[in-house]
């Protein structure tokens with residue numbers, strides 16, 4: 001099936017986890033601006049060097065940088081039969097730029113899935129989050145611990161706590177979300193493609209809710 005999807009929701013709502021599962025199921029790529037930026041930081045590219053300070057403090061990287069990333073990535077052939085945007089758009093300016101880019105290619109976003117979780121729950125999820133340095137798999141010290149502490153079950157890589165998963169930075173990220181990203185939800189609501197999903201409960205239950213939305217005929 002051919003889907004052009006945006007996954008919305010605050011940091012820690014489970015966008016990345018759901019995007020990975022949807023990718024496996026529908027064979028369409030997950031495009032995460034956060035992953036692309038972290039890779040650029042790791043490789044110390046000019047873009048990575050510029051982005052690092054914003055990311056470490058929980059602020060948003062400038063719209064022109066992330067819009068450029070997405071425009072390049074959407075031209076890749078694997079996006080032809082659909083894609084899942086994870087962590088983009090995060091401002092209304094980005095959402096508008098995305099629509100213009102897609103329109104030029106004769107495409108559009110069909111579903112903006114918004115995963116809803118409250119702030120208290122997000123804080124617990126994010127402070128306990130651990131990420132694999134090699135493959136990007138995510139764990140949680142309490143809810144989804146790896147078999148061996150500090151080691152990725154999937155690839156044996158080292159697990160680490162992202163700099164921006166420290167408590168003070170998380171507060172910033174949640175505030176930035178409320179101020180700059182929450183309006184994107186209204187943007188898609190007006191277009192009648194907003195699909196709110198409850199983001200609490202088991203990972204499989206949430207996936208099922210998303211699949212129900214994707215199968216529904218509008």
Ligand code: AMP
Nearest residue numbers: 033034054055059060061066087088090
């Ligand atoms: P994420 O992994 O999606 O939580 O992203 C980590 C960090 O990368 C964010 O806190 C921002 O600093 C930056 N970032 C990722 N996506 C975007 C975006 N669409 N717009 C601006 N900054 C972004």
